[in-house]
Amino acid sequence: MRGRAGPIGVAITLPLRTPAGNAQYRQARYDAGKGAAMRAVVLPIVVMLGAAPAFGLELEGRYGFAGEWAVSATLTEGTVPGLWRKREFAGPVQLKHLAICGPGEVSEKTGTLRLSRTGASYVAKLVVGEDSCEVAGVLNEDRVAFADCGRSGKIPLRLWSK
Structure with a gap:
């Protein structure tokens, strides 16, 4: 396993790229990207629905x-x-x-x-x-x-x- 900085600076540990570890590597990359994708979808919806603070x-x-x-x-x-x-x-x-x-x-x-x-x-x-x-x-x-x-x-x- 080796460490790598994630999208917000948090170290993500990914398996080494080996023929046996390729599936694990792809799965770890997929899991790390899910949080960013969710933020990209949820944040605009919250803003559009008017959940902004009252002024x-x-x-x-x-x-x-x-x-x-x-x-x-x-x-x-x-x-x-x-x-x-x-x-x-x-x-x-x-x-x-x-x-x-x-x-x-x-x-x-x-x-x-x-x-x-x-x-x-x-x-x-x-x-x-x-x-x-x-x-x-x-x-x-x-x-x-x-x-x-x-x-x-x-x-x-x-x-x-x-």
């Missing part, structure tokens, strides 16, 4: 008719079975008032944001306190979408990636 999405934006609320959110990606291009994100959102607050107004609000994204387009639900708003738009600093907030009406919202 986050950091957003900034402005909310309100004068853009008086700064929006910041760090969302984590969830899984959507069967959909390849649509990505779901959810997480906490903070709104910070940029103007002078009047009596009885708060300078910061927190809530949750659920966002479904296809490319740059999104559909989102923003919940802050008792208010719930639904909005569809494009993640771009220059594009304004109008959040439908029920009794509060439609309020301008701009969101973009950090």
